[in-house]
Amino acid sequence: MKKFYPYIAYFGFWVFYFIISRVLFLVYHHALSGGLAASEILKVFLYGSRMDLSFASYISIFPFILFFVRTAFVTINIEKLIKIYTIIVIVFISFVTTADLQLYTAWGYRMDATPLQYFRSPKEMGATVSSSPLLLLLTIFIMLSVFFIWFYKRFIGPCIRIKPGKFSILNLSIALFLIAFLFVPIRGGIQKIPMNQSDVYFSEKLFADHAALNLPWNIAFSILNQNNKENPFDYFPAKKSGEIVNELYNTGPIKIPSILSVKKPNIIFIIMESYTAKFVGSLGGDPGVTPNLDKIAADGLLFTNIYAAGDRSEKGQVAVLSGYPNQALTSIIKTPTKTQQLPSITTALEAAGYHTSYTYGGELEFANIKSYLVNTGFNKLISKYDFPAAERTTSWGVHDQYVFNRFYNDIKQEQQPFFATLFTLSSHEPYDVPMAPRFKGADETTKFRNSVAYTDSCVGVFINRLKNDSLWQNTLVVFVADHGHPLPGYDRNDLPSKFHIPLIFSGGALKVKGVVSTIGSQTDIVKTVLNQLDIPSGKFTWSKDLLDSSARSFAFYSFNDGFGFVTPAGIVTMDNIARKIIFEKGKVDSAEVNNGKAYMQLSYQDFLNR
Structure with a gap:
């Protein structure tokens, strides 16, 4: 022995x-x-x-x-x-x-x-x-x-x-x-x-x-x-999952009010890093962190029930710009041959005569974002290497105050109509913002809170400059987060509070103010904007118009090997490995759970098929 x-x-x-x-x-x-x-x-x-x-x-x-x-x-x-x-x-x-x-x-x-x-x-x-x-x-x-x-x-x-x-x-x-x-x-x-x-x-x-x-x-x-071609979310026969999801997007007679005073306005997307609703006072978050964004919301159109499609920046980009859902086990942005096949608001607007640009103070190569932006056809890409070395003062690249300043100067010279996107970065870890702390404390939550407040101050300066410019009256500005955040509160990975984010329409081209309580996702922004411009949006099959009163009010988000499904009746999250519900709020019946399962299954199959 x-x-x-x-x-x-x-x-x-x-x-x-x-x-x-x-x-x-x-x-x-x-x-x-x-x-x-x-x-x-x-x-x-x-x-x-x-x-x-x-x-x-x-x-x-x-x-x-x-x-x-x-x-x-x-x-x-x-x-x-x-x-x-x-x-x-x-x-x-x-x-x-x-x-x-x-x-x-x-x-x-x-x-x-x-x-x-x-x-x-x-x-x-x-x-x-x-x-x-x-x-x-x-x-x-x-x-x-x-x-x-x-x-x-x-x-x-x-x-x-x-x-x-x-x-x-x-x-x-x-x-x-x-x-x-x-x-x-x-x-x-x-x-x-x-x-x-x-x-x-x-x-x-x-x-x-x-x-x-x-x-x-x-x-x-x-x-x-990770290269498995089989769909692990095999809840229903393929035909059945398709029928369930199609029903989610079936509407009655379309009822979409006009919210724009300009037929072909300039479009600006401000995608804000990690901007959780928990820090936005107008969404019931901590008061005093985002006073500028709250003022913009009061003067514009505030969507109060919007959820991020996923939990990472690159996933948020695809959801916002292509109206495409997140994959729970990977991200389509990792495969350029697949993102080539995605529709995008960029190509739709370019076909309508818009000039397009994307500005970010960091490295666009991070997480393969650049390949996606190239595939979606942006005319001009600006990254940290387009800024003076003296302005690259953060570990990520260039702080938001310099990025907003460059962005403003660029759009002033841009041929109209234009579609310009800015992605902020200063509210990303390690939260090293060039501003005296507004909130006292050295803990991670306070640092994050101060970084969000810093970006909010940059937003305020930019909007004030834009309002004093002739561009304002001919421009629609859309504010949305790339994803939520576990802080404050260290939310569990599946909880809806981690995915709840702001979405605000602003700008001089906006003729309607108020609050929209429809439940929706980042994926719904594309169709909502394009429908206002009378630009065909049929290619965006995973997007619905948030202003269409006949559309189903729901949001789907996914996290690692699981999903969340939000409806007026309540919220449910499910872990796919255990095949069980792990969070439930309100009265969510089995039909709504099946809607989430079918959405997870069909959207992942769509990803595999591309």
């Missing part, structure tokens, strides 16, 4: 590592762990053990093969090779384990393949994480790596140095069997279907399910399946 200690010790070492890393996850997120009963915490480890065994098996394949080779050729020294291999794996897994601790706080789900799309922009990645507790995370990473390297050398290394004895066909057969047997825990057992994330989901509390996941297993699974 002693000759098989290396197999047992090495495999057990990695199981122990994953148990400790799960303890670390629970401790780091102690506020959420405190909401779990002792029995639920025990189940986190019990249900998670299948994934632990699975990934321990993956890691053990290479050492087991070396053990087998040594059994066949007893003079071969393999200890050093295994030690180097193990140290490399320890350091790598410790790094992603540590990174996941903070990413879960920010994103609300365990790390998967999503961060890989940001590796092309290391500066922006650095800016994103710079507001994280880097010293704490670095300490955790070092301690985790050092402890397990020490543990391996002290306890596992001596076991591996055990000699297998004389050559034996029996020993060789057993060693070969142990290698082959690893594939049983790798697939999660001998059942017909290999293990997936849903096998460890056991609780109505999503955090408990997330804690049960084995992180490196989850990352590997996501990477291997």
Whole structure:
């Protein structure tokens, strides 16, 4: 039996590592762990053990093969090779384990393949994480790596140095069997279907399910399946899902009031970074953070029930400009060959004689946004490299005050009619705005609040300048956020308050003021604007007119492997892995739940088919 200690010790070492890393996850997120009963915490480890065994098996394949080779050729020294291999794996897994601790706080789900799309922009990645507790995370990473390297050398290394004895066909057969047997825990057992994330989901509390996941297993699974051509949201037969969604967009006689005093006005889109409704006073948010935007809303048309389609900037761009829904497992913007096939408000307006431009103070290459903007046909793209070096004072690029100033000067010279889009950036992490703090405090929420207030001040300056210009009377200005934010309050990833955002129509070309309470999404902006201009909008099949009183009042949004569906009756969110409702508010019947399921299924199939 002693000759098989290396197999047992090495495999057990990695199981122990994953148990400790799960303890670390629970401790780091102690506020959420405190909401779990002792029995639920025990189940986190019990249900998670299948994934632990699975990934321990993956890691053990290479050492087991070396053990087998040594059994066949007893003079071969393999200890050093295994030690180097193990140290490399320890350091790598410790790094992603540590990174996941903070990413879960920010994103609300365990790390998967999503961060890989940001590796092309290391500066922006650095800016994103710079507001994280880097010293704490670095300490955790070092301690985790050092402890397990020490543990391996002290306890596992001596076991591996055990000699297998004389050559034996029996020993060789057993060693070969142990290698082959690893594939049983790798697939999660001998059942017909290999293990997936849903096998460890056991609780109505999503955090408990997330804690049960084995992180490196989850990352590997996501990477291997990100190019999967099968639709994982298979709730209904294809025909049925189409019928359900078509019914959502079927309207009676179209009833769209005219809100413009100009037939062909200039159109300005201001897409505001992370502008959650929780900071907009006119939407019931914290008062005093956005006084300029609130004044604009009072003088314009305020849409009070609008939700972001997704939770990232690049997803918001596609929803706003193409009226296209977000994908829960990926983003269509990652695949330029697919975005080439999307309709866009840009091409629709250019066909009507508009000149188009897009201005951003950061790098347009971030998250593949530039390829999408090129595919949508913008005549002119402005990025941080078009600004003087002296104005690139933020880790992201150029602060909003300089971007708005450049934007104003550019549209003054633009041939009319024009469609000009500006994407702000100063309210993105790390919230390092060039303004004396309006709100006292050094915590992350206060920093974010101050950054939103700073961008609001820039908006105020820009609108005042525009109002004093002849352009104003011939211009419609649309304000909308790219996505919401978990702050303030650290909203769970699926909650509607995280996705609730402002949408405001303003400008001298607007002849109607007031409040529109229709429930809608970023995807509905395109059709709403184009219909006012009498420009064909039939290509935007995932968009509805927010001013059409005969249109269905609803909003769909998606998050990592799940969706939210908002109606006048209430709100429901659903996790696709567990196939269960995880949040419900109001009286949402089964028909509305089915509407959300069908929307998720059909929209993802549309993405796959492009």
